[in-house]
Amino acid sequence: MTPRHAPAGSFKDRLNLLFTASAVENPDRPGTYTEYTPTQVAHEINKKFGAGSITDEYIRKLRRGDIKSPSVLMASYLAWFFKMPLDVFAAVTDDEPSEPSEIANKVWAELQRIAAVKSPQHRDPEPNETIRVLARSAGRLSQEGLKRAAKYVQQLEQLEQMEDQLQTDVPPENH
CATH class of the missing domain: 1.10.260.40 (lambda repressor-like DNA-binding domains)
Known part of the structure; x- marks a missing residue:
């Protein structure tokens, strides 16, 4: 067997x-x-x-x-x-x-x-290269720039959450 x-x-x-x-x-x-x-x-x-x-x-x-x-x-x-x-x-x-x-x-x-x-x-639990680049870039921003970047990141996160919700309603194209 x-x-x-x-x-x-x-x-x-x-x-x-x-x-x-x-x-x-x-x-x-x-x-x-x-x-x-x-x-x-x-x-x-x-x-x-x-x-x-x-x-x-x-x-x-x-x-x-x-x-x-x-x-x-x-x-x-x-x-x-x-x-x-x-x-x-x-x-x-x-x-x-x-x-x-x-x-x-x-x-x-x-x-x-x-x-x-x-x-x-x-x-891999280690941050990927994109996160490292963002962190390095953020370190060179002014306080006002950091606040604006944080706001953009929050808006982008909300947008991705909406896109994820929409995507669950659309069947993948490979079937």
Whole structure:
């Protein structure tokens, strides 16, 4: 028997890993990633397979673990969306568990590696070069200039927060 690399073996854990690993980097905030929303995933699946194929609420229930064992059809929709072979879910769908293939195990190991790279704990805690340049530049400003710079930074932060909120409502273009 091949050793399993799937996270905890549950459908919920596997699906959440797919969401994490497929998160898209925010071009305006390098190092930050935005996961697809259940609404985005349901929309794309319904566009491909027909209205009503899956709902965003069903996907939320799968992600929370409220639904433990979806049908093979539902798993196949999700596998299609994430561009994964169906057998990545084979051991945790329906009532008849099966062992995932060696390829599925390799896919899970790679997904775990990708998700780890995208996690906040993996990022370098040291300030990046842009922050160092800003700090050096701020040190050369007058008191009035520092006050103006602080005001601009606060306004920019508010603008980015609004952009982040808007971005969660727009599906990424690569699906």
